[in-house]
Amino acid sequence: MMASSASCRAELLQKKLFIMDMDGTLYLGKTVFPFAVRFVKNLRAAGKRVLFFTNNSSARTETYIERLKGHGFDPQPGEIMTSGDVTIEFLKRHRPGKSVYVMGTEDLLASFRAAGIDPLPEGSRQADIAVLGYDTTLTYTKLSDMCRLVRGGSEYLATHTDLTCLNEEELLPDCGAMIAFIKAMSGKEPVAFGKPNRETIGMLCEVSGCAPSEMCIFGDMLTTDIAMGKRNGITCSLLLSGETHPEQLGSLPESEAPDYVFSSLDEVDRLLFPQ
Ligand SMILES: [Mg+2]
Incomplete structure (x- = not known):
């Protein structure tokens, strides 16, 4: 659970696809985290792929693209998915x-x-x-x-x-x-559907061409972001910049505990890309 170890840095830098939660991770409501913009830029410069994923199905993908553009994240169309997209994909394929x-x-x-x-x-x-x-x-x-x-x-x-x-x-x-x-x-x-549903993982693998072992996920919620990682073999990092309080971590069984805990993406960025 220590975020500052060299082994954590080595493990994360081996990953190909960085799955980023949005609310509570990149921004909180209308407040953008500037360090999140910096982290995404550094990931791209290091040749990493980024996928922005949110369970929030109240807005469509195009709306998130515009929102993230406005926030300085420069997202491309294939880089954003919502739980609504996963549900639609299920209906198209199976119903x-x-x-x-x-x-x-x-x-x-x-x-x-x-x-x-x-x-x-x-x-x-x-x-x-x-x-x-x-x-x-x-x-x-x-x-x-x-x-x-x-x-x-x-x-x-x-x-x-x-x-x-x-x-x-x-x-x-x-x-x-x-x-x-x-x-x-x-x-x-x-x-x-949505995080942490298995349908979602299957679609992420299909869209990205990556195996779960090549992915890592960053998010602020235990029941969605972290559960998705733990149940599907994806290295998962909890960020304390959103909904989860540190006191909630003490009583968690190993099967539900995040692989790593960071205060925010600022700490992740400083670990992976020291200036
Ligand atoms: Mg969130």
């Missing part, structure tokens, strides 16, 4: 031609349409599949639609299961809280 209802933001709906999946309208009474996304424009009508469809036997999927989303001021209810609402009414739980 072609099925009717799909999506509870999500306009951005999420637009990314479904761009992939050739035209979501059913609000008020739909039937769907082969009901997808729950992080809907920051949630209404009672949309919740009722989801409950009706799930109770009625539609296949139930969720982009991810995070209970909370941290902005710079407070914890907000995320997908997991919406899943709990629907479970209270319907008794049903979804098959979920």
Whole structure:
């Protein structure tokens, strides 16, 4: 767990693909971490590949590209994935031609349409599949639609299961809280994508051409970023710049403990690329 060891530096510098969480890792809400911009620049200069990955399915990939560009990260189209992208990829590969209802933001709906999946309208009474996304424009009508469809036997999927989303001021209810609402009414739980789901790892391997042993992941959440690494053989580093407090680490079993802990990407950058 010591971040400053030479063996940690050697291990991380051997990796080919650096998977970066976004919220809590590169920025916190609207506050960009300047050291994160510096770290990504240094990774590129060292010939490393970067993949920005977020469970937040409230915005589509193009929106994240613009946001990260504005923050100075200079992302390329293939370098960003959301849990929404993974869900869409699953539907394209394994559920072609099925009717799909999506509870999500306009951005999420637009990314479904761009992939050739035209979501059913609000008020739909039937769907082969009901997808729950992080809907920051949630209404009672949309919740009722989801409950009706799930109770009625539609296949139930969720982009991810995070209970909370941290902005710079407070914890907000995320997908997991919406899943709990629907479970209270319907008794049903979804098959979920995003970190740390296995479907996500398969897609990352496919997109990057890298094996899990050639990847490392940096993120601020134990239940998503670190769990994804621990369950899939990817070296994982916890950053204390977001949602996780150091006290949470003391009681963790070895199977859930991050390989490395850093205060932020600033510490990682100084270790890997000393000036
Ligand atoms: Mg995060």
